[in-house]
Amino acid sequence: xxxxxxxxxxxxxxxxxxxxxxxxxxxxxxxxxxxxxxxxxxxxxxxxxxxxxxxxxxxxxxxxxxxxxxxxxxxxxxxxxxxxxxxxxxxxxxxxxxxxxxxxxxxxxxxxxxxxxxxxxxxxxxxxxxxxxxxxxxxxxxxxxxxxxxxxxxxxxxxxxxxxxxxxxxxxxxxxxxxxxxxxxxxxxxxxxxxxxxxxxxxxxxxxxxxxxxxxxxxxxxxxxxxxxxxxxxxxxxxxxxxxxxxxxxxxxxxxxxxxxxxxxxxxxxxxxxxxxxxxxxxxxxxxxxxxxxxxxxxxxxxxxxxxxxxxxxxxxxxxxxxxxxxxxxxxxxxxxxxxxxxxxxxxxxxxxxxxxxxxxxxxxxxxxxxxxxxxxxxxxxxxxxxxxxxxxxxxxxxxxxxxxxxxxxxxxxxxxxxxxxxxxxxxxxxxxxxxxxxxxxxxxxxxxxxxxxxxxxxxxxxxxxxxxxxxxxxxxxxxxxxxxxxxxxxxxxxxxxxxxxxxxxxxxxxxxxxxxxxxxxxxxxxxxxxxxxxxxxxxxxxxxxxxxxxxxxxxxxxxxxxxxxxxxxxxxxxxxxxxxxxxxxxxxxxxxxxxxxxxxxxxxxxxxxxxxxxxxxxxxxxxxxxxxxxxxxxxxxxxxxxxxxxxxxxxxxxxxxxxxxxxxxxxxxxxxxxxxxxxxxxxxxxxxxxxxxxxxxxxxxxxxxxxxxxxxxxxxxxxxxxxxxxxxxxxxxxxxxxxxxxxxxxxxxxxxxxxxxxxxxxxxxxx
Numbered sequence: 001x002x003x004x005x006x007x008x009x010x011x012x013x014x015x016x017x018x019x020x021x022x023x024x025x026x027x028x029x030x031x032x033x034x035x036x037x038x039x040x041x042x043x044x045x046x047x048x049x050x051x052x053x054x055x056x057x058x059x060x061x062x063x064x065x066x067x068x069x070x071x072x073x074x075x076x077x078x079x080x081x082x083x084x085x086x087x088x089x090x091x092x093x094x095x096x097x098x099x100x101x102x103x104x105x106x107x108x109x110x111x112x113x114x115x116x117x118x119x120x121x122x123x124x125x126x127x128x129x130x131x132x133x134x135x136x137x138x139x140x141x142x143x144x145x146x147x148x149x150x151x152x153x154x155x156x157x158x159x160x161x162x163x164x165x166x167x168x169x170x171x172x173x174x175x176x177x178x179x180x181x182x183x184x185x186x187x188x189x190x191x192x193x194x195x196x197x198x199x200x201x202x203x204x205x206x207x208x209x210x211x212x213x214x215x216x217x218x219x220x221x222x223x224x225x226x227x228x229x230x231x232x233x234x235x236x237x238x239x240x241x242x243x244x245x246x247x248x249x250x251x252x253x254x255x256x257x258x259x260x261x262x263x264x265x266x267x268x269x270x271x272x273x274x275x276x277x278x279x280x281x282x283x284x285x286x287x288x289x290x291x292x293x294x295x296x297x298x299x300x301x302x303x304x305x306x307x308x309x310x311x312x313x314x315x316x317x318x319x320x321x322x323x324x325x326x327x328x329x330x331x332x333x334x335x336x337x338x339x340x341x342x343x344x345x346x347x348x349x350x351x352x353x354x355x356x357x358x359x360x361x362x363x364x365x366x367x368x369x370x371x372x373x374x375x376x377x378x379x380x381x382x383x384x385x386x387x388x389x390x391x392x393x394x395x396x397x398x399x400x401x402x403x404x405x406x407x408x409x410x411x412x413x414x415x416x417x418x419x420x421x422x423x424x425x426x427x428x429x430x431x432x433x434x435x436x437x438x439x440x441x442x443x444x445x446x447x448x449x450x451x452x453x454x455x456x457x458x459x460x461x462x463x464x465x466x467x468x469x470x471x472x473x474x475x476x477x478x479x480x481x482x483x484x485x486x487x488x489x490x491x492x493x494x495x496x497x498x499x500x501x502x503x504x505x506x507x508x509x510x511x512x513x514x515x516x517x518x519x520x521x522x523x524x525x526x527x528x529x530x531x532x533x534x535x536x537x538x539x540x541x542x543x544x545x546x547x548x549x550x551x552x553x554x555x556x557x558x559x560x561x562x563x564x565x566x567x568x569x570x571x572x573x574x575x576x577x578x579x580x581x582x583x584x585x586x587x588x589x590x591x592x593x594x595x596x597x598x599x600x601x602x603x604x605x606x607x608x609x610x611x612x613x614x615x616x617x618x619x620x621x622x623x624x625x626x627x628x629x630x631x632x633x634x635x636x637x638x639x640x641x642x643x644x645x646x647x648x649x650x651x652x653x654x655x656x657x658x659x660x661x662x663x664x665x666x667x668x669x670x671x672x673x674x675x676x677x678x679x680x681x682x683x684x685x686x687x688x689x690x691x692x693x694x695x696x697x698x699x700x701x702x703x704x705x706x707x708x709x710x711x712x713x714x715x716x717x718x719x720x721x722x723x724x725x726x727x728x729x730x731x732x733x734x735x736x737x738x739x740x741x742x743x744x745x746x747x748x749x750x751x752x753x754x755x756x757x758x759x760x761x762x763x764x765x766x767x768x
């Protein structure tokens with residue numbers, strides 16, 4: 001086999017025997033990884049900075065990674081040295097040389113076409129030309145290409161005699177070509193064997209595990225897809241010490257046998273390698289042997305020879321004495337030879353001493369790494385023990401808090417049950433009476449007075465009087481009475497189970513005036529068919545179900561429920577789905593406050609909050625509609641009021657929007673204090689998610705700006721339009737206008753309520 005005489009035989013055989021499709025996928029060249037490796041190259045020391053180590057590119061790396069058998073040490077000059085075109089190149093590329101003349105260069109595609117043409121021939125010269133063209137193609141495709149996938153024609157000179165090709169240092173040429181390109185390039189695009197760099201990184205680091213431990217050449221060991229997926233855009237200068245591998249590659253026994261097998265094949269077929277002497281060296285050895293024989297013959301005058309068979313006869317003829325000059329020359333030459341032998345022995349001793357010191361240095365490095373691993377292990381154990389102790393303390397305090405919270409919640413449920421029982425009796429008495437004025441006012445629990453507190457008892461009494469139920473009387477066209485009761489401590493979105501007896505769609509209501517006749521007719525027919533508890537619209541979420549009662553509360557300027565906000569956010573996301581800003585927006589359920597502050601409802605909290613946090617993109621915009629309540633007795637001044645909490649991961653900033661901002665500033669905003677509970681929970685969960693998905697995100701560096709009350713739309717004093725402001729502000733955020741401020745007039749609020757009702761009843765009549 002002629003191609004077996006070439007230095008690239010092991011590489012060619014590995015590619016030929018492998019599955020081509022799998023090999024191409026595993027050895028795919030990713031520009032991002034190569035760019036980061038090139039950026040770590042230090043031109044001053046001609047080495048790569050990997051963590052705290054300097055690792056240089058050596059001939060042994062090319063030899064083991066690509067399987068180039070080093071059979072000689074004659075240097076091959078780089079491009080730029082004057083050269084002549086090889087005769088066999090003139091024979092194969094005659095037309096190209098005549099066309100380009102001095103600008104002739106060997107391109108990869110041109111070499112491939114000539115190779116296919118030569119393989120189709122059957123004459124004697126085609127076999128050698130096929131081997132030469134295969135060698136040049138591998139050089140142009142992988143080992144030493146320029147930026148335009150070409151090589152210099154002077155490389156063909158070293159392939160003129162196939163048996164002499166292995167005498168040249170091809171590994172050194174590949175390394176010198178790549179280093180020359182890295183030193184001269186001003187950007188991350190360099191010529192040379194850049195395909196070597198990702199395999200070189202895998203060999204000298206522990207970033208990726210090999211897919212084939214015994215693969216040889218070593219490019220068969222690695223799958224570059226894992227390097228791209230797991231360590232894309234990795235900065236080698238910031239690499240931790242535990243990931244840095246060996247600084248020098250060592251040849252294994254299996255690999256040494258492969259090289260020796262090829263070298264033995266070359267010796268059997270009389271191919272010249274570095275183990276054989278060249279013609280000049282052979283002449284030098286012959287001269288030395290003749291001189292040694294001459295010295296021995298001079299030192300022993302009795303030694304004679306016949307002069308035949310190439311032997312020297314230095315005995316004087318006919319008794320003629322030896323010349324004095326020749327004897328002195330012989331003696332001086334013998335002394336010089338002895339001195340040279342002594343120097344050679346000293347050099348050998350120095351080499352052995354240097355190798356012993358190198359072995360000791362490697363042993364010390366191994367011992368040092370073992371000490372570092374032991375120290376790191378002990379340090380990690382101490383940190384884990386410290387964290388365990390902290391967790392135990394936190395668990396104890398958490399258990400105490402849960403017990404106290406359960407006690408308070410039981411007392412609160414008991415009070416609510418008593419209040420609901422009195423409310424039920426009050427409603428029954430009201431239905432049996434003829435007029436609202438004769439209805440007795442329900443009695444609340446008396447407030448205990450504490451003389452020692454003075455004015456505090458008075459303030460508690462005033463607060464209790466403010467928390468009494470409000471009765472809204474709506475008179476229908478038939479003068480029938482109906483009651484919609486809303487208790488401030490039950491939440492804005494609490495629905496009344498009392499059925500409405502009749503509708504009030506008079507033109508005196510501003511929202512009714514803004515509705516189209518077809519929408520009014522549809523409301524009447526729907527109310528008559530299914531009543532106020534009937535569902536008229538369902539969204540994507542099971543929480544987004546709109547009933548007739550929800551529509552009536554929107555119609556009469558009452559506080560809207562959780563279902564209305566969840567349903568309206570579904571409509572907004574569908575309405576503006578083509579806007580680019582929608583891709584980064586995640587709107588959480590309006591019940592997120594109850595789910596986050598709940599101690600026992602882990603399942604729903606994970607489904608509605610935690611799972612959505614895991615889907616957050618790196619530039620996500622998280623919107624939390626909040627209905628803050630006094631769940632543990634620390635937010636006593638909080639009333640039923642809708643607000644918005646927003647986290648912008650792109651800017652690493654929290655924002656809080658309150659449609660009734662206190663004049664005393666953010667310090668007096670009890671709703672903002674409640675929002676901090678959501679901030680703390682979300683940041684704890686997001687830190688775990690972002691650490692896995694985006695390890696370099698600025699969110700992990702503690703650069704998040706804490707929430708502050710931002711100027712926004714303000715509801716009309718005395719109105720119940722806080723939920724409307726929340727819906728309107730979410731729509732502005734989706735449209736890209738989040739900073740709208742100023743008062744929201746009653747007329748604009750009525751327009752928006754009419755728009756929402758039209759969407760829920762018949763979207764075809766919405767005026768966009």
